[in-house]
Amino acid sequence: MIELSQVSKVFNPGRHNAFTALHGIDLSIKTGGVTVFKGPSGSGKTTLLSVIGCMARPTTGRIFLDGTEITGLPERFATLTRRQTFGFIFQNYNLIRGLTVLENTMIPAYPTGRNYQEIRQRALELLEKLKIESKVPMKVEHLSGGEQQRTAIARALINDPAVVIADEPTAHLDTELSMELLEIVNDLKNEGKTILVASHDPLIFESTAVDRVVSLRDGKMIDQETPR
């Protein structure tokens, strides 16, 4: 359960280029299910996701994760929460070039203090589940777009997060690959994970897998609809 109350985010406060990206958002997201944030470019989707995912602190307002407040946490603890609770899939995948698929997948688990072999094992299992086990020793820059996508998903899942956050996951994918992604998202949902997606791709927010769509405009929530 994620709850936001009166969350605002102001960039460069007090300066002439101050910009309010989020205006008093009140939102509560239930555990499990797929929530999609849609809205035009610049409406604050990415900002909202990064605030929810403990990547940035809101300027005002409070955020609760399963009842505990995570707003005022210093970086050290915010990172800990982030690592344990959230998995991220970025718009451009942001894989590290020069490293193999396996290494890229393992990266988020390194600072957790888990045993190296254990992490490796978990990564191999994930890559197998995502059907790219044959690419394990390959450098990521040689991968196709879909394979990169899957590597990024495996990386997001390595710490077994309860919430997966994806920002514009289909921005660089054709329809077929987007459909594949939706299948994976559906599988994750069936495993009980909470999935938050920012997207203006109709393919996504019109998909049957989606439980809830939240629309944003100029940093404000305008309406909520629940398809089906």
Next chain:
Amino acid sequence: MKWLDRQRCLMDFTLSCVWRRKGKNLGFLLVYTLIIFVVCSVIFFSNALRRQADAVLHDAPEMIVQKMMAGRQELMPLAHQEDIASIRGVRSVEPRVWGYYFHPATQTNYTLIGRKDFRHGDDAVEVGQGVLRTWGAVQEDKLYFRMVDGKALDLKIAATFSAATDLVSADLIMMSQATFRRLTGMPDQFATDFSVRVRNPQECTTIAEKITGIVPGARPILREEIVRTYSALFNWRSGYMIVILSAAILAFCISAWDKATGLSAEEKAEIGILKGVGWGTSDILGMKFWEGMTVSLAAFFAGVIGAYIHVFFFSAPFFEHALKGWSILYPSFRLRPEVNLFELAVLFFLTVVPYTFITIIPIWRVSVTDPDLVMRQG
């Protein structure tokens, strides 16, 4: 152990990063190694010289007594031997007969020593390796000398000193006392100076005072004083070298700062990704710590091993003149290989410590990259 596992993972990742960018790291590593190599050579070399001098002086008599007149050294009458020997606490007094010989053909000075118990008889000499090298034409194992009266004297080379004692024996020509007196014209009832052995080294100063009372114009030279002079000399010389080198160390530090500050866009993006996927500031700092350690240790080992070979196998050809600065005779002696913890600690302090401190701030700057930046990277 959670902590250990975490360090192991960070180290693993760091090594693969360093390896991935080996081309870029190599140039810097070379400079780092070179700095350590040069500083280390200075330290090894001066300390080895100092140890060698210590070893030589270890067996030296506690005191040498010279005779002075009007501020100049003059010959010591043998008559005083008994006077000194009768002082309480003196174990033995040995007259020493020695001097220098100028060889006109090669314009070099050699040290001559005349020994009472010389093994090879009156027409032979025993010489150091340096003499053989520099004397010029040596025919039929004979050295030709010009005596004080201008006549020629040829002496057979009966033996040479081993290379191990080269520091003290390189320019040495040893012969019997009779030959020495014949060659130099030193009268029989005189010696160059006395070497005095003492029962208790702590009484040296008192005995020295007594000697000056008995022998007019006596100048006692204590072994401890010589050790002190040597010590000061080597400390000063190597310290001076380090001051000269400090410009190089400074330049190196600036380049280290530069390297740590001027990360490529790719490296910055990578750190952004790491923070984005859940690494914290302390994890990045930990990673950078291992990176610094790897580079420093690699440079340290390479530099130290290089310096070891340079100093102990090749006798420091790069700057022996600056440090030794004695006679041209000495170039080829080998130093006894010996390294101690202290020298390495000093080296560490002069190189790795400045490097580490210099890079703290730039490393911190990149490590606090905001994690949400990665959401807008592309």
Next chain:
Amino acid sequence: MILSPAIIALEAGAVLAAGYAAYASAMAMQIIQGWDIASGSEQQLLLEKKTYLISTIFAWLMAYQIISLFLFSYTAENLHDLFVGAMCAAGSLNVNDYGYPTLVLKAFNCLLCGIWLIVNRTDNSVADYPLIKPKYKLLIGIAVLLLIEAIFQTTYFVQMKADVITSCCGMLFSETEETVAGGLAALPSYPTKVIFYLSVLITLRVGIHHYRTGRAALVYSLSAAWLLILSIAAVISFIAPHFYELPGHHCPFCILQREYHYIGYPLYLALFTGGIAGLGVGVIDRFKGSPSLHAAGPLLQKHLCLLSMIGYMLFAVISVYPMIFSDFRLEGY
């Protein structure tokens, strides 16, 4: 002034360390004034980022301080043949009025840096950073001491003149000398041994009690502090003579020499570990009142207590070693 690579190294290090400590304390000042954990303002975020920089600087300063302490005593050791009458570090340190104060300051700063790191660790273990202000006040104090240390050390080296006549360990740590050092050397060896090993046992006993139950932290810390002082006395009184196998030789520095297999280094390192960790237990205890530290504090104390006991145990074992494996007997002289 004597110029040797070691002196240059120590001086360069002292300048760097003092400089960084001053820099860190300037930031500490900003943090003390501007810290507001509840705020999400950019100012607060920046301050939070700076805490990482300060921690990093101090972790390095601690490492630096330990090496520099040993390098300093080794340098004094190495320079002894420049001075008439000096046989080891004790003599070189005595050539002017700044040698011993520098050494004591170095050791003290080492302790303080260690304690600061422990406080820092404690503070970082809970989300509301309850110790942030006392921690940075302590830091400013340490920075001042580091600065003084740098000044003392520089003065010591600058005023050092070769050929000075000094008195060495034979004199300073002589049983007939009426100074603190002389007094320590004159401690009757047998009772000192009994008191020392008894104190070790009591400290360990208290430590085990604390480790098991989490109680008596202050008692442990106090006994660890007492043991730290007693240990130094013990080194001078009987541990060092046992290593030298000479009843009259009490010097605490000669054990750092090669002739004694550098045994002084592990010995003092173990002592410092025991002392710093033991004091840390007490320092945390002082802050345990803060509500958020209720869970994290005792856990850290337990770990530190264990570390401290290991340090002291190691120290005791090293000190016992020559008494068991050598024929030399100190008693009866």
